């Protein structure tokens with residue numbers, strides 16, 4: 001396949017050049033839950049890479065990425081096939097780990113400091129930049145935790161383990177084996193683990209570096225020192241005043257290597273790859289199950305709907321992380337996933353798998369009828385009603401009402417992102433830019449007002465409930 005790509009680089013470039021520069025926007029079928037954020041990071045092409053990039057983040061939609069792959073058409077010239085993937089956030093090759101930390105990870109630190117369970121997973125094909133991303137984030141977490149800007153007094157403890165199949169090793173104790181045993185509450189305990197109390201940033205950085213040197217690696221086709229295990233860094237933050245623990249997990253998952261990447265290796269490596277892929281598949285089911293359970297409980301449909309099954313017992317990785325997936329747990333959880341991909345066209349197959357995996361984790365909640373932007377604009381409006389509303393409310397001359405997609409309802413239209421609406425306005429012949437902008441500002445304002453109204457009514461409901469609870 002690599003030969004085919006190399007032979008057709010010029011053809012690939014000319015097919016790319018012929019594509020519409022503004023692709024058809026991808027429309028969300030719902031909104032993402034607030035406890036889960038799935039992102040994708042595209043690493044820069046290596047300087048010694050012979051192949052062109054096949055992955056293109058969209059400038060108009062910051063959460064969509066296109067992959068253009070070249071196929072060998074049996075009847076003639078190669079053809080281009082395009083795929084798009086949507087997550088919550090896409091980071092292009094120019095984005096630094098520090099910027100990613102600031103945008104999507106930094107909130108996990110105060111969250112765990114205040115008693116929550118924050119988890120970060122780096123997922124992706126071997127050589128796609130997981131270790132590169134997580135190791136810098138670990139240092140940034142150390143800086144944030146130890147900067148002294150967080151309120152209150154806490155004790156901080158750290159453990160770092162390596163999970164390979166069902167075996168676990170203590171990376172802060174020269175890779176000594178540890179046992180994973182379930183206690184009478186069904187919680188997996190790590191017997192024999194050393195937990196280090198942390199007093200300052202330097203101490204934490206030293207421990208992280210020590211753990212890295214004990215990580216198990218092996219060469220793969222894509223990475224000379226590929227991590228063949230999951231590394232779990234657990235930071236336990238104890239609040240002595242409340243006697244409760246917050247937890248922060250930073251997890252560098254083993255590379256999801258394809259069977260053909262290890263074809264040159266023996267049966268042991270094939271078994272290891274199967275184990276890794278199996279644990280990643282169970283992880284996907286658990287993350288998705290937890291996100292669905294959270295969506296059900298936030299929509300208030302929990303009592304009627306069937307609680308999703310979370311199969312955390314099916315792998316050592318998810319058993320160790322039981323707290324993260326416990327739908328009935330007392331602690332709130334926030335999870336961030338960074339799906340790492342290599343943009344080279346030679347890696348397009350694994351990149352598509354990674355992005356498909358990320359999309360599957362991206363659980364969307366159907367728009368709730370209560371989020372109508374205005375009581376005068378019902379969510380069940382038909383297309384014709386929507387169009388006449390746009391005509392009457394978008395100023396003079398009006399923004400053409402054909403920015404509404406065929407068969408779109410009020411709820412779908414008002415839940416579109418501003419980027420998607422901007423795109424539609426641009427694509428509409430005759431829509432003046434200033435009018436479109438004014439119209440979008442008006443829609444935006446309506447949404448904010450509706451949200452404020454919802455917030456006020458929620459606050460009223462809560463204070464009424466308090467009255468009842470504290471009343472005589």
Ligand SMILES: Nc1ncnc2c1ncn2[C@@H]1O[C@H](COP(=O)(O)OP(=O)(O)OP(=O)(O)O)[C@@H](O)[C@H]1O
Nearest residue numbers: 043044126127128129130131132223226227254255
């Ligand atoms: N964003 C980036 N910018 C520059 N170099 C990068 C970036 N991401 C990864 N690299 C480089 O790519 C190579 C592979 O990265 P890394 O070891 O992090 O991959 P990995 O996904 O952890 O692989 P494996 O699963 O095999 O361990 C490293 O040399 C790393 O320095």
